[in-house]
Amino acid sequence: MSIKSFAARIFASHIRNKIDKWASNPHNTQQKVFEELINKAKDTRFGKDHEFSEIKSHSEFVKKVPVRDYEELKDYVDMMVEGQEDILWPGKPLYYAKTSGTTSGAKYIPLTKDSMPTHINAARNAILCYIADSGNSKFVDGKMIFLQGSPELDEKNGVKLGRLSGIVAHYVPGYLQKNRMPSWETNCIEDWEDKVDAIVDETLKEDMSVISGIPSWVQMYFERLIDKTGKKVGEIFPNFNLFIYGGVNYEPYRTKFESLIGRKVDSIELYPASEGFFAFQDRQDANGMLLQLDSGMFYEFIKVEDFYSENPERLILKEVEVGVNYVMIISTTAGLWAYNLGDTVQFTSTKPYRLIVSGRIKHFISAFGEHVIAKEVEQAMKEAVAESGAEISEFTVAPQINPKGEELPYHEWYIEFEQEPEDLDKFAELIDRSLQKQNSYYLDLIEGHILQRLKITKVPRNGFQDYMKSIGKLGGQNKLPRLSNDRKIADKLNEII
Known part of the structure; x- marks a missing residue:
């Protein structure tokens, strides 16, 4: 020593x-x-x-x-x-x-x-x-x-x-x-x-x-x-x-x-x-x-x-x-x-x-009164990753208030995978189930057919880095918000995707 x-x-x-x-x-x-x-x-x-x-x-x-x-x-x-x-x-x-x-x-x-x-x-x-x-x-x-x-x-x-x-x-x-x-x-x-x-x-x-x-x-x-x-x-x-x-x-x-x-x-x-x-x-x-x-x-x-x-x-x-x-x-x-x-x-x-x-x-989602916070989405992601064997690089969540056609609104999860799960639909189900368990408001909205189950949009490799670069916040102490109550980040990501 x-x-x-x-x-x-x-x-x-x-x-x-x-x-x-x-x-x-x-x-x-x-x-x-x-x-x-x-x-x-x-x-x-x-x-x-x-x-x-x-x-x-x-x-x-x-x-x-x-x-x-x-x-x-x-x-x-x-x-x-x-x-x-x-x-x-x-x-x-x-x-x-x-x-x-x-x-x-x-x-x-x-x-x-x-x-x-x-x-x-x-x-x-x-x-x-x-x-x-x-x-x-x-x-x-x-x-x-x-x-x-x-x-x-x-x-x-x-x-x-x-x-x-x-x-x-x-x-x-x-x-x-x-x-x-x-x-x-x-x-x-x-x-x-x-x-x-x-x-x-x-x-x-x-x-x-x-x-x-x-x-x-x-x-x-x-x-x-x-x-x-x-x-x-x-x-x-x-x-x-x-x-x-x-x-x-x-x-x-x-x-x-x-x-x-x-x-x-x-x-x-x-x-x-x-x-x-x-x-x-x-x-x-x-x-x-x-x-x-x-x-x-x-x-x-x-x-x-x-x-x-x-x-x-x-x-x-x-x-x-x-x-x-x-x-x-x-x-x-x-x-x-x-x-x-x-x-x-x-x-x-x-x-x-x-x-x-x-x-x-x-930084929360309550577009429909669900009051979902960062801790809940991070816990849901942690559980889904542990059960599926998937690996993620980054993610963020936004509400989709006006979906196409007759669809119910939903939470849209933008995820950059390092290792995709074998079954993406099951992965989404694992996340959604965890959110329902943690957040009674979200559960009520799902069961009341106000919201449908969340959907996942895959972000290509380095997509989040490209997003942060596009807004002049790449590196340093800049952090990606884990979730938003609007679609400003989501809309920008859609341009990259």
Whole structure:
């Protein structure tokens, strides 16, 4: 065992103990975070506008600070971007994580001196918890690759801005610099396909032990490696034993990945976003990710079915229940207050608090009142793949409201198969049966002859990559929505097909 590997084990044990301490005292931890947030921001523009000096409890916070999304917080953000200080958080931000917006164009998510370390520490702690849990630290001696956006940053009124993954690249600790790949020059390549080819050339000769990124884009990297060598990824990199991922559910990709690698590898799931690093998988045998309660973020939760009502109840941590679908609301040391991320989550445990990301509040299908969410379609796909032996590369779902002739409406599943099932009709039946079992609304609509069984449209190889390229979102941190309540994606895919 190397000195670095030995030291990693000692440090991992120390960090695990610190995490266990706050995880076992969750409500006091969150109360302390809440009080510190309010106190530190009371003299900011937002704090004065919302009378933070008078807020002593969560109920008072609810009365004075409404839930907002980015568009509703944009006036304050615009003041910051113009160069004003003490707007949402004391001083100026360190960075803006620039992301694509919906109705407001580019979004500028602030990263402050107080919030930036939480992104770095959570990523580090995820790996350290894996070491503490598994006893495996040998991988720290090998090369590690993190598929991410360009680290080149622009500047706006004295504040640097760029993609979150590119900003984080500036914070890789010194002891990992020699292990980290790809090179700075390759990381700066903007065209994703050119970048992947360059990464393949750089890594082929290296002893890769850790590979990290969004599954769909790591899959592209793996396929290019195989195309170039004719070997499985596990043969090319015999010491590759840890895959770190975030952004989407890995389960629909797992079978495909194990086929590309040629064996099983351990994995760590992360829940990062520009707005905060919210959770990570802290134990290999646990269902769900540990919610980060001691990282300058105060959480509220609104039941999905209540979210669009006039005054939905905003629950704090001690009021949540396992298995209920919630919209997660955050207040942070980046100056985001009662901020609607748009994510929906479900708790898998409350001792400690672990959760899964169940989807997006705007990414669902309810064209007929069925309220189908991402977690349900992913579970249905997982079950169908397991039973049929099929392998998929990617999929998305859309409603077909106006079918031809006298047909009943249906859900249309666009699937790119790596290995088609022997019986496509039976495969569709397996998916549909799982959806009916999970979602009583969908079952009622099928049994009431309002909807017919789902239909599958096959997408040709690389069809989803072509789609993402056509909308300028190939690579980086861009993700394909798992389902939509309209046919914008479906119509674009039909042009490719």
